[in-house]
Amino acid sequence: MNAMYAEYENKMKKTVEVLHSQFTSVRAGRANASVLDHIRVEYYGAPTPIQQIASVSSPDPRTLVIQPWDASSLREIDKALQTSDLGINPTNDGRVVRLLFPQLTEERRKELVKQVSKYSEEAKVAIRNIRRDAMEVFKAQKKKSEITEDDLKDIEKDLQKMTDDYTKEIDKIAEKKEKELYEV
Template sequence: MAKYDKTDIDRRMDGAVEALKSDLSGLRTGRANTSLLDPVHVEVYGAMMPLNQVATVSAPEPRMLSVQVWDKANVNAVEKGIAKANLGLNPMQDGQTIRLPMPDLTEERRKDLAKLAGEYGEKAKIAIRNVRRDGMEALKEDEKKKEISEDDRKRSEDEVQKLTDKHVAEIDDVVAKKVQEIMTQ
């Protein structure tokens, strides 16, 4: 049975691109994004819990996040959790709601975020190249076992390279859009 599977390679490369998009969504631009609070954990009921399990996070305005705490007793704990997360946000309590205005980004911070976006892109490209390497090794193994011919191996290697090029170009595009967003907002 042949080990090479083009659809599996494509699926794994797509996964690397999706992971990159997820990582980039957490990078803060000047605009409010609810995923910014995903890493926040809050100490409630004697345990650490993700913020989204004790409150609803929304973005009612482009430069404001709103955290609606479900249990009034947890409002202070949620405020502390947000402050501890070191996101550069200044929580303001308003009853059971905590408002988080988005501060303006300095030019230096924008450059740091753009550089970080590039690093995320590079990690995703490394993941893509690792998938390509696995595919190429599987093809060589299949040829060695006489399950495919040399011509089939070369043809399939070209397919793997085309998939790699397509996904790397997609990563470059995603990173370029994020950098543009960071530098202009």
Template sequence: MTKNVITDMSVHMDKTIDSLRKEYQKIRTGRASTALLDDVRVDYYGTPSPLSQVATLAVPEPRTITLQPWEGKMIQAIEKAIMNSNLGLTPANDGKVIRLTLPPLTEERRKDIVKQLKKMAEDAKVAVRNIRRDAIDSLKKLEKEKSISEDDLKRAEKEVQDVTNSHVAKIDEVCSHKEKEVMEI
């Protein structure tokens, strides 16, 4: 029974780390990435649609993203959506393709991004600790119901803490990797 609780807890913690990685992909670094545009929605015949559903996205150069709309008349709508997204990017089009050039990040902006990364990592750690708390509560409930012994509870609590520590270390690793990427010039 304790194995089920610990396995379930570990799965939830893994999902928390995956969620953090996805959030980190959306943060702008010195390099261009189509993930920056994942949250941008374009008005496509009255329906807010993701950019990837109305245009082909590509990264031909390290600091450039190109968008080729599937319909020529969508260029203005896509440009408007990008301008309204607060990404700090200015679209330029040649009538068929929209180009987004990422300006180099200033030192101050890089430090702000690192602060943001650390806050997101701390939020993920809090989520992991909440999952740990829930798992320990479940184990104590099992012990109260006499499904497991007190010794089993102590062993399981130690295992829960070990799993939690390893997930917190993974969060730190993911954060430091992204930090290096952001601070790289």
């Protein structure tokens, strides 16, 4: 029976992993290079991640320095950062681009907590959709008489427990991220 659930459990694990990566892109008042992961720069006609065309360093807790390997891409990096949803204006000195992360205001913290809540709710919906898809598969097997009514009840109970476990894990991760956002 466990082999039957493995596929759905893997999908649920992947959903939690995606949530983790989404949370790393939510900045918590300190400089973190992962906030740049979703930003693409137009580089020789192709959208390219910043980390592939420049080195990113953090000389202090509130600053990120982006130094392109090709100086001609500096203006494109600057433009991509300005049009992104970071909410930070980059400063360009002709050689590097600096991102200065301001202290988070109470209003910005609340916005970020809403974003965290939205991401966690989307993850929970994805988990429930995986459970629903699994149940459809098992109900079809029951209809074809591949499994019994009792097997279907046990499967339904097991899938519900798996769904509840992953939902609790999502809640814990979201709570931890919210606590991090409210730290001063």
